[in-house]
Amino acid sequence: MKSLKQTLQGLMKSQNVTASVGQLMERVLADPDVRAFLQDNQGRISREMVQSGQSKLYEFYHEKQLAKKGETTVAPGYSPQLILNSGQIDVTYVPTQQLLEKERQRHIQRLVRSINMPKFIQNANFDNLYTDDSQNDLRLNAIDAAYQFTEDYSADHFLPGLYLYGSFGVGKTYLLGAIANELAKQKGVATTMLHFPSFAVEMRNSIKKNNTSEKLEAVKKAPVLMLDDIGADAMSKWVRDDVLGIILEYRMQEELPTFFSSNFSMAELEKNHLAIDTQGDHEPLKAQRIMERVKFLSRELPMVGENLRSKG
Incomplete structure (x- = not known):
């Protein structure tokens, strides 16, 4: 020895x-x-x-x-x-404190699950939102409502999400990302964000793979769900009734916060997109049924202003 x-x-x-x-x-x-x-x-x-x-x-x-x-x-x-x-x-x-902080940041990022969403939402936060004097009251009201949601959220009681609508590039998707990241950081809440038109394509493709139910279950049960760009593409009856309808019905029954972003107001979405399917059939009652759930799950707020993407 x-x-x-x-x-x-x-x-x-x-x-x-x-x-x-x-x-x-x-x-x-x-x-x-x-x-x-x-x-x-x-x-x-x-x-x-x-x-x-x-x-x-x-x-x-x-x-x-x-x-x-x-x-x-x-x-x-x-x-x-x-x-x-x-x-x-x-x-x-x-x-070390550095390692613990890195682990904390990785944990926060894992809480925000994004499906076909732009990469910039990973770092979206309230501090980087444009809130200077050039912004109008409607956009600032939407930001205030988003911030208030993150402050008031509790898993113990239902708090409706937001339905953000406005023209292209006013920051709707970024604001959803800021909400999701803030919920993860401050409350440890898992959020699923998905680009709805892309998700609709995935769901149609999943029929061949026989995993439609699995995908639907994962989305509809998310503690917080964000459906981005809803109404951007025309919906088939199946997507409207058996995908979106099932998701919203479950979330309404379970009182799970749900967010939406769209270029269209609720009234425009109902009349021009949900009531008319890809075959041109007009079904206002089914559209109304979907919108009842959207209105229960969220509160409508307009976002208007200049195209922020032009700021580069």
């Missing part, structure tokens, strides 16, 4: 340390964190324990120095910490 001196010398050699064991241990024992550890545990640590624990004290000191220099450590993302383990000095590694 190797002696402690041999063990330390081998460790030092592998790390290109040229000082003697004695000189090195003087540095280690002079380290403020090592001294604080020994002082805090002076009633539990004997001289013999310090002697036998020199390799662990050196390991702690060395890893701390590497981290301070920004060099690769034995456990990247973790910092060394001295402990007493079964009557011996030992080193454990705990997550």
Whole structure:
């Protein structure tokens, strides 16, 4: 069995340390964190324990120095910490604040599930919304309502979502993304965001793969659901009644917040898109039935203004 001196010398050699064991241990024992550890545990640590624990004290000191220099450590993302383990000095590694923050951000991102949504919604937030003097009251009202929803949301009681409508590029989709990210960050709430026209295509394709029910279940049961760009494409009877209708019926019965964005008001969506299917058939009663659920699940708010995408 190797002696402690041999063990330390081998460790030092592998790390290109040229000082003697004695000189090195003087540095280690002079380290403020090592001294604080020994002082805090002076009633539990004997001289013999310090002697036998020199390799662990050196390991702690060395890893701390590497981290301070920004060099690769034995456990990247973790910092060394001295402990007493079964009557011996030992080193454990705990997550750094940077690692914990990265993990928190990854967790937040996982809470926001997006389906065929633009990449910019991943970083959407209220701080980056245009709210300068050039913005009109209608847009600012929509932003205020969105912010208020994130403040008031609770899984214990039903809070209707928003139906945001307005022309292209006024920030409807970005605002939905900001709401989703804020709910994840502040409340730990999972949100599913989907571009409805693309989702309708996916649902039609899923018939061949025989996984229609699976996709529908995942969407309709989302704690918070956001249907983006609804009304952008004409709907078939099947998409209207057996996809959108089923989703909204379930969410109304379970009182699950649902958001919508559209270029059309609720009245325009009902009359010009839901009442007339892709075959040209006119079914106002079925459209009305869908809209009853939309109105229960959300509150209509216009967003008008300049095309923000032109700001580049």
